[in-house]
Amino acid sequence: MTAVAVTALIDFAQPQGAAGERLRYAFGAPLRLLQADTLAEVKPLLEQVQAEALAGRWCLGHVAYEAAPAFDAALRVHPATGPLAWFAVFDAALPWPEDELLPSGAAAAVQQPVKIRWDSGPERAAFTRDIEAIQAAIAAGDCYQINHTAQLEGQLLQGSPLALYAALRRAQPGGYSAFLDTGTRQLLSVSPELFFDWDGSKLLVRPMKGTAVRGATPEQDQAHADALLSSAKERAENVMIVDLIRNDLSRIALPHSVKVPRLFHREALPTIWQMTSDVTADSRPGTTLADVFGALFPCGSITGAPKVQAMRLIHELEPVPRGAYCGAIGVLRPGGHATFNVAIRTVTAQGQRLSCGIGSGITSGATAEGEWQEWRHKLAFLDRASEPFELLETLALADGQLRHRSEHLARLQRAADHFGYPLDQAALLAQLQALVAAHPQGLWRVRLLLDAQGRAQVQAFAMEASPAQVTLALAPQPFEAAQGEFVRYKTTRRAHYDAAAPTQPGVFDAILWNSRGELTECTRGNLALQIDGQWLTPALSCGLLDGVGRETALREGRLQEAVLRVEDLQRATGLAFLNSLRGWIPARLA
Template identity: 60%
Template sequence: MQVLIDFCDPHGGGSTLRCAFDAPLQTLVAQTLAEVKPLLDQVSALSQQGFWCVGYLRYEAAPAFDAALAVHQADGPLAWFGVYPQALPWPDETSAQETTQVSWRNTLSRADFEAHMAHIHQAIAAGEFYQVNYTAPLTGEFTGSPLELFSRLQRAQPQGYAAYFDTGLEQLLSVSPELFFDWQPGADRHSGQILTRPMKGTAPRGNSPAEDAALAQAMQASPKERAENVMIVDLLRNDLSRIAEPFSVKVPELFKVQTLPTVFQMVSDVTAHTRPGIRLTDVFTALFPCGSITGAPKVQAMRTLQTLEPEPRGVYCGTIGVVRPGGHATFNVAIRTVTLRGPAARCGIGSGITFDASAAAEWQEWQHKRAFLDRASTGFELLETLRLERGEFINLIAHLARLKRAARHFGYVFDENSIQAALQALRAEVDTDHNVWRVRLLLAANGQVQAEKFIHNQLLAPVLIAQAATPFEATKSEFTRFKTTRRAHYEAFAPTNPEVFDTLLYNVQGELTECTRGNIALKLDGQWLTPALHCGLLDGVGREMALQQGRLREAVIRLEDLPRVQAVAFVNSLRGWVQARLITPITS
């Protein structure tokens, strides 16, 4: 029954809790609602005796604390805790298993989603509640190593409240970025300290630092996002008041932006001094489930959720946490949480719905939130394609800088000495006086480097580039912003006609972006232009060099501008500047 806990310090210090637990002295399991509170009392007593207690509560445990909270029948234990004499060091990383993968699919159709959104809007208009956190599960088929999948999920969603549980019945892989509560009970007759940090408000990451800053600022200033956040802050303030010293509930941080690899999230801090004598059971009675994943008012929101969501949520939207010796308790809100049972995988996705929320925007938000799953679903390597000519790697500094940015983004190990050694070893194998070589430089998550060489064949210019027949919808993907071996979204647009060299892509707004294997340059009104990064494209090294030399200028170029194009060039670091001719879409 292996358990891993990797919790950041909720107070921003350096006391990260990153440890393992194995072979529990005993396991505490609640199968019925009547057993939940006594189990938490056992956890409290055992922690006071010097034991570590690590476990979870399913969302369906809610009626144990308030019978008015409506849920479905649970599909597993309502609560589970392992009791351990000590915390062990984090285990050594195992080698990556490339066979580990999950193929995810929606269980909710777009039509049903929109119908449920309409129902929620009607209920809000009727005054039943003012926000509800609607969710639906993604299901998938899993193969490989649960620990490898957990490692990938952590890289996709780092610096949160991550936990891995193998209880025998199931494996729980949680990489939640949301703190439920951090509570340090008071000794004897002293007050305790509690911090909650509800997360409400989401925006996608941009295609450039400037767009990132604009998106984060727009989310923080959005009346809708702020209203959604403050509704839950008010709910948490009310919940905390049930266990707090009079006048001690405070909101020291409001509308703070938290930056994650695939999204921005808005969080607020709500704190209080808990009254002397408050027990862990009292904290859960006041707070569980967290209002950020129910809505407000909580009772009516959960009644509506029970009618709209046909299945139990399980540990998703429940909580996972640890009670240290002495009673210090830290629990997450179990979002971004995958449950594995044999080959069956499950992960919920949801969002807070208010009166001014639109179905289209919320659906898109769900796609942004699942990006961490898409990243972790299969393994991939970071990729750079270099030109090796007469013993020299062309634009090597720029390539390594881009590779380093990608490694930082994806959480991959980047050791420049190892990379340089692999490149020099490859260069020693080739005849530096003849031939131009195409070199594929691959970087794995653990920092392993592989360099491959191929004889480079020159092109006969001009090459033919066909305009795509449909929009390229992956412009907001991190696998478009960064170069990796995951290229299915590009390969879907690769030309099938052997006479065509590449395809010119454009986004759903009708803005040109790039080709599938390089960037594009177009001469308009006497100036050479290339699409701006915020349109959704890779920052190619050849493009970067041309911009630095003043040969190119960034601009937004639209489909309707194409009739005015005076000349076209394909641009990348491998091939340089290649004269091209643009033609209408070819489908055969």
């Protein structure tokens, strides 16, 4: 099969198509490139893009946030540092690329591990001041909601932009994903938010407003999803933008055709729940792509309401242009059907330099602490993609028997499902059986790894018997990673644990605790306290790994779950460290 140079990729959900239907294609060398560098050029470019599509061609591109004044001079933005709009025109789409379709060396580039160093982002004190300024503007009646954002800067230390795009798609699957190579920079978008889908008549806009973190257990996850739907703040945030978009759509809609067929719909992303609503309309005859952008752009979900006042305050608070972030990236297929995302969860690459925006909608009920935590949860997709990791299980092999094999494989399957790693259980069992056959006697530590491509590796290492008792020390500060997915699932991404490991001589492990003062776990196993004659272990909702040894002790009735606090250590009459590898080890507090 002939290799082709892939310069653009599109992997969009089809919101007005059948369930699960996707528009997924690659594109080679473009017929021509269209670019607008001034406001006066934006509308003519969109008219030309639509003409190309009506003539039977594919058009992929983006419109930057700073193009907004091209549609309404009252919208305030910073001077742009890149094109206001850019589109590539193609005569045909190619199948979604498999490795053999990529040019020489590109297949290896896609598979190459990616490593990124990101800056620390906005300063916490400055963030709080911005939230206070927004709240003051809301209290003064200047606006109802402001979408506040900041730019993170980073450096691509290893891998290519195409490999980073592949990693981002694994981290944030589904949605409206696109890769655009403009020659001087690459846009890597894995946005979950639809801006609009327009077939020339029917218009659908699906704003995404309202966020909740995913839970540590199925029960907690459902509770968080239910709380999102019932939250007055989150519902208000959503309905304000729905009203704004209804008003925007009315400018190009047939009379009485603007509808809201679906309000407050939950969508599950890997690390957060998001709330969306659908706003539909029938466009007036003669409506053009430039008219659609003129009515809707930028999407109200990334400005706030009212739009003019919101963008004025954004201009005052945010010191740099947003660029492609918070603009729109999309495709026009032959015939003119247009689908654009809201370019959130979008990375811009220029050489080794990377930038990525993060933001949230601020309403009167928002707090600086709550929004700060929301930003952290939204950035989890970057954390996933910024460094390769493997799923990890550690088992004890004693005299030819793998301890708790089925429980470890079940937990590995849960992690594989969460991260989207393919797992062939039959092939993995065959590897484990071969390993057991090669180590029929003695005590061994078995390390099982599964990478993002589904490749499994198992190794055995000689292990000494567990000590009769160990010493544990309370970590000196809260464990900031307690609510993250790299705590809830066992992987080779362990820097957060290594940083919390004890350094005192004779201390076996550290007792971790979260920012609420709740005990969680140790860096290498779970924790048990005996209080009032009963053995208790921290609840999963506190932020910890569901260890197989812990799971076994709970199932056997030896342990009960409870929310335990740091001060409970002083009244505990017993202390233990436990995991599947070492079993139950009595402990004392340093």
